[in-house]
Amino acid sequence: MKEIKLTKNNLLSVIQEASEVLDKGGIIVYPTETSYGLGGDFYDDKAIKKIYKIKQRDLKKPLPIVVPDLVLASTLVHFSKISLELAMKYWPGPLTLVLPYRYCKMQVCFDDFLALRVSSHYFVQALLANFAKPIISTSANISEQASCFTAQDVRRNFAGQKYQPDLFINAGSLPITEASTIIKVDKDNQAVVLRQGKLKPKLK
Numbered sequence: 001m002k003e004i005k006l007t008k009n010n011l012l013s014v015i016q017e018a019s020e021v022l023d024k025g026g027i028i029v030y031p032t033e034t035s036y037g038l039g040g041d042f043y044d045d046k047a048i049k050k051i052y053k054i055k056q057r058d059l060k061k062p063l064p065i066v067v068p069d070l071v072l073a074s075t076l077v078h079f080s081k082i083s084l085e086l087a088m089k090y091w092p093g094p095l096t097l098v099l100p101y102r103y104c105k106m107q108v109c110f111d112d113f114l115a116l117r118v119s120s121h122y123f124v125q126a127l128l129a130n131f132a133k134p135i136i137s138t139s140a141n142i143s144e145q146a147s148c149f150t151a152q153d154v155r156r157n158f159a160g161q162k163y164q165p166d167l168f169i170n171a172g173s174l175p176i177t178e179a180s181t182i183i184k185v186d187k188d189n190q191a192v193v194l195r196q197g198k199l200k201p202k203l204k
């Protein structure tokens with residue numbers, strides 16, 4: 001796993017290198033507003049399968065993604081009244097919405113719903129602007145283990161593992177915070193909180 005240090009002066013070059021890795025089907029570890037994330041090209045089935053192997057994750061558990069904005073999100077999922085209100089109020093931010101996926105029959109590893117959010121982290125926003133495609137955004141750890149907030153956490157998680165990320169973007173120690181809140185909203189406008197995280201929105 002190659003490691004590069006993210007600083008105030010090298011954002012553009014790091015973004016370019018990360019985008020090149022993603023373009024080739026590689027997997028990156030990158031900073032988000034919650035913890036370090038594990039990412040790959042959402043449209044690359046081989047990259048998705050590699051993430052499952054790296055995390056040792058059950059294939060029946062779909063992977064969440066990050067998108068640059070609500071406009072792109074609306075091309076992937078169906079928004080109901082409640083989910084649109086939530087997105088407009090809390091995006092960008094630590095709110096993951098699980099919504100009916102428009103293309104569930106065309107892509108492997110995903111069910112009828114897709115979990116997605118718009119990140120408020122400057123690196124993720126810059127990366128998405130450059131890469132121009134949705135990116136997987138699952139926690140950078142082995143399944144069932146704690147989230148990673150430091151470079152040491154990341155290295156420790158993947159040390160000695162058979163499947164490794166290709167690139168680790170080291171942004172130093174991230175603030176220890178709760179994971180994103182996950183809310184599922186179906187086509188009938190029925191909403192349920194799947195995981196209570198940092199945000200505590202009131203559902204009507």
